[in-house]
Amino acid sequence: MTPAARVQTAITILDEIGAGGPVEKALTGWARRSRYAGSKDRAAVRDHVFDVIRQRRSLAALGGGDSGRHLMIGLCRRTGVSPEDMFNAAPHAPAELSDAERAGGRAPLDGPEAADLPDWLWPEFSASLGDKAAKAAQVMQTRAPVHLRVNVARTSRERAIEKLAAEGIDCSPHPMASTALEVVEGARRVHQSEAYKSGLIELQDAASQAVVESLPLEPGMRVLDYCAGGGGKALALAAHAGVDVFAHDIAPKRMRDLPERASRAKAKVTVLSPGELDQAGKFDLVLADAPCSGSGSWRRAPAGKWQLTPARFEELLETQLQVIEKASQFTCADGAFAYATCSSLSAENSGRVNAFLDKNSGWELGFSQAWTVLDGADGFFVALLSRVL
Structure with a gap:
């Protein structure tokens, strides 16, 4: 799949979710119908969809609307990708931008829109986190890190790092817990690793x-x-x-x-x-x-x-x-x-x-x-x- 085709696929899935479909069901359904899509294509489409859901309100502002198409226009603008390069009417790509779409969009308003939270929840979130609320909301717009728990009943953190490295999974100790590792590279390999299959590690947030x-x-x-x-x-x-x-x-x-x-x-x-x-x-x-x-x-x-x-x-x-x-x-x-x-x-x-x-x-x-x-x-x-x- 071309990058533009991945964008079009994400648009279709986002519209299904916007109509009330569960996220995982929409993604799984597309994957089953699209045997031509390789693992990198599936991963890229999934990343697009989740990036949009995390930032739905602010991307709707940037893209000028809340349809899957507008949200992906917003994501392109946020990530520095030219929408014209993706919306180019090539085979399997989204249709070209209209004049209104080129002119549309604006910066998100400060508060719940920029924070990507519902209006009703913003006061509770702000009161809970105080002056850290805006920064925390900004972090929540990004993907979560992948953390592992080392099964210290069977191995040490240092030994687990070595075993994972041998399988192409680079990790570093996380300071939050003595058992915690953060995956730096190779996160998609964790489930197939021998360290995971043999119970030396588990996926668990730090x-x-x-x-x-x-x-x-x-x-x-x-x-x-x-x-x-x-x-x-x-x-x-x-x-x-x-x-x-x-x-x-x-x-x-x-x-x-x-x-x-x-x-x-x-x-x-x-x-x-x-x-x-x-x-x-x-x-x-x-x-x-x-x-x-x-x-x-x-x-x-x-x-x-x-x-x-x-x-x-x-x-x-x-x-x-x-x-x-x-x-x-x-x-x-x-x-x-x-x-x-x-x-x-x-x-x-x-x-x-x-x-x-x-x-x-x-x-x-x-x-x-x-x-x-x-x-x-x-x-x-x-x-x-x-x-x-």
């Missing part, structure tokens, strides 16, 4: 690793990952020697790949259904990575910020408080409870912790920590609570 690293883990502890999802944090917990890890999720299907991942990593994780959890007793440490807006990881899943509504946000806040209330009950008398989110919004983080403490005098805050995209990873939050003895 801030997510930092959450686990912040917890007071000791040999002999029974630890519950209450909202385990795919199980990334449960596996990170299980890499700590002598820690007995249990994983639970209200939707057990989310954990369907966890046994295979644990086997690959040679880690022991006991998966508990909701019914089994009620019979499992108390735990020395309970971690609840609660459902949230995902605002800290919108670089990876940018459609989420456009799908979030004020009503849904209020539902999430209520759900988070319910999760804290329920999950904390599984903590033993002298144990600890950790509440985490991949959110950059204070209402979901310290706001939920404070709301819980206001209603439950038998708990106290030990510490809380927030990371933002300005720290070189996803936005994350964790707070550690303990019972008042």
Whole structure:
């Protein structure tokens, strides 16, 4: 495919998404229909689509409209590519620009448009990040880095770097966690690498690793990952020697790949259904990575910020408080409870912790920590609570 043909393909996919189609379904459907497209073509088209979704509002301003065509005109202008070179009416390329399209477009307005956020969310985002809000929003317009977690139960960070380098994957240590690597080159090779297939590494954001690293883990502890999802944090917990890890999720299907991942990593994780959890007793440490807006990881899943509504946000806040209330009950008398989110919004983080403490005098805050995209990873939050003895 020519560069212009890739642009036209992205336009078609973006229009499908704009009509309400799920992002991954639109991309997968195109790939299945387009066997002629090579791996580089598929990667380039995917990058175009995600770059646009991250920057939809500001690109609509630059391109003069919100259709797939206008958004790709905006992306060309932002990245310094001449739209005339791409919109050239060549075979499989977009039609030439009209006079109106050449004259259209403007600089994004300061505030939510330039930040690529919904109007209603900008005040919450600004209040949460203060004078760092504009810079954080700018970072969120870019692609997220690829981070790996080294399975320190089986290898060292230095040895993992060597093994990955031998397979054409260049990594450097990430300062956020002692287990974290950032992929500098060769990210698309990770899933096929022997280091990955043999369980020496896992894909996991550095801030997510930092959450686990912040917890007071000791040999002999029974630890519950209450909202385990795919199980990334449960596996990170299980890499700590002598820690007995249990994983639970209200939707057990989310954990369907966890046994295979644990086997690959040679880690022991006991998966508990909701019914089994009620019979499992108390735990020395309970971690609840609660459902949230995902605002800290919108670089990876940018459609989420456009799908979030004020009503849904209020539902999430209520759900988070319910999760804290329920999950904390599984903590033993002298144990600890950790509440985490991949959110950059204070209402979901310290706001939920404070709301819980206001209603439950038998708990106290030990510490809380927030990371933002300005720290070189996803936005994350964790707070550690303990019972008042």
